[in-house]
Amino acid sequence: MRLHTGWMTGAIAAVILNGAAFADVTVSQSNDPTAAIGGALTSLLGAEKQALAALPEQRLTELAVGPEIETKTTTAKARGKDAAPAVIRYDDAWLAQLPEPSGDAEWECLRTAIYFESRGETLRGQFAVAEVILNRVDSPDYPKSICAVVQQGGSGGCQFSYSCDGRADAMRDPEATWRAGRIARVMMDGAPRALTMGATHFHTRAVRPGWSNRFPQTASIGAHLFYRQP
Template structure:
């Protein structure tokens, strides 16, 4: 009986020593490679389990479902706009009710007076030009400043100097213009005009149109980018 017990003890010791030795080598010498792989995998899973048990519950939840993403909004602004937009009435109607400040009103009026009657793409394109100018060091830094800019004996946008009251009388066109203005101010992509800073109708030909490269033609307007 003592001999049998000693034999078992020796066998256990040999297994433990062999396991310890295995941890220090990169190639198993076992005739059964699946046994070595199983032992290694078991060790790795055990270490991983210990590491996971040491993490706080909140961190485990984050690893399982991903980090919480918070959307920040500015007071007076709608929710963030998707990276991709559709230029159709159904998509526009699905956006939150627009609200805004004086800058939003300036952009809404510019879209209304410069492009009402155009397709949605045409109206979005006019909004792009105005916002591209705001981003350019060659123009005022605000939407109202860009829209109301004067020089050379006239205005950059003709409706500002036509002597008429800038009142949006068409409810449907105003509804569209206000939503486009809100969406664009909230960061909708400007992909229609390729960075255009100028536009004109097809039946006029201003001097600058001969010098600036044309970037797009949408509806009744041609678009250009100032070099």
């Protein structure tokens, strides 16, 4: 009887001790910061998943790739024209893949300026000249059209020398004309201006105009140095 009573007492003690040990482990886990963080993250992720599931498809797309920004490119798309590429490859093979260019008087003025100001330059140099012209159009300090920018006069001459050098503006080099037309089209349709850091001026290395000492230089491409008017 004593043995039985002793066994029962031992069993009860073991249960109590095991319970206490289990209680210790439970308290220890509840105080574990990683366990608390894990639980909070699980709750947050669950709430986020429910919120995303309730969003319309267009909003989900905007969250993934960003909203569509109204630019010259999107304006061109709205007009039914091909969108300008997000990345430019500066080689003739890439230009040849583009659709046959055409345009109005503005396009004609830009391709003519590219031809006469930079046809002897590399493709990067020709794109850079196009950037300067378009940067001026966007600047409040210059006329608001391409033709007005390239034909603008100034003290002692023209902003772009070819427009008042007294020579006929006949583009006699078929290859350079082809190239200038494609560059003009892709830049007018909103391709990125990634070469000149917002330049509004350029000159050849053979001259040193007075403004080159006042304006910060932004790029050096081929025979031209580029500057941005403050």
